[in-house]
Amino acid sequence: MKYLIKIDKDSIRNNPNAGQTMTITEGPQRPIMFIYQGGPVPEFFDNEDVRIYSNTVRVNSRVVEITGYLYNHNMLNELIEATKGGTLQYSINENSQTLYHNPLPEYYFDYIPTQIICSNCKESFDYSELLSDSIDENYSNEICPKCNYWGCCEIEYEKLKESK
Numbered sequence: 001m002k003y004l005i006k007i008d009k010d011s012i013r014n015n016p017n018a019g020q021t022m023t024i025t026e027g028p029q030r031p032i033m034f035i036y037q038g039g040p041v042p043e044f045f046d047n048e049d050v051r052i053y054s055n056t057v058r059v060n061s062r063v064v065e066i067t068g069y070l071y072n073h074n075m076l077n078e079l080i081e082a083t084k085g086g087t088l089q090y091s092i093n094e095n096s097q098t099l100y101h102n103p104l105p106e107y108y109f110d111y112i113p114t115q116i117i118c119s120n121c122k123e124s125f126d127y128s129e130l131l132s133d134s135i136d137e138n139y140s141n142e143i144c145p146k147c148n149y150w151g152c153c154e155i156e157y158e159k160l161k162e163s164k
């Protein structure tokens with residue numbers, strides 16, 4: 001059976017980012033790598049916030065070099081404070097990504113909830129519960145969530161222009 005999923009006209013809203021072709025996303029914070037040279041061993045080093053990965057070389061309790069990662073960015077000021085006795089170098093690796101895409105649409109909208117009946121198991125469910133999957137070259141957006149039958153119905157989504 002073929003279903004037309006209609007646009008909820010009350011849900012149509014302007015997209016403030018209409019026409020944009022790139023989006024900047026913030027990824028998870030990366031640890032700050034640092035190198036500390038030439039001072040005493042700072043006391044709070046090597047805990048869950050600050051991880052040392054290279055060996056500490058001491059000459060008469062003076063540190064020659066420590067390389068490590070600061071996992072908690074909020075601790076940066078403390079790291080700077082604690083390493084005043086030597087030289088600290090660090091680099092912050094911002095983990096933002098720029099995604100390029102087709103111009104974003106002028107409007108956002110929702111579809112009206114619509115009950116679908118599976119042609120295979122005859123169960124009913126909302127269209128939004130339909131599953132998608134691909135195996136090799138084959139792809140379906142109309143997989144029954146109850147019995148997993150591929151192409152359990154035919155769906156057509158109303159286009160915005162038709163609803164105006």
Ligand SMILES: [Zn+2]
Pocket residue numbers: 118119120121122123144145146147148149152
């Ligand atoms: Zn089914």
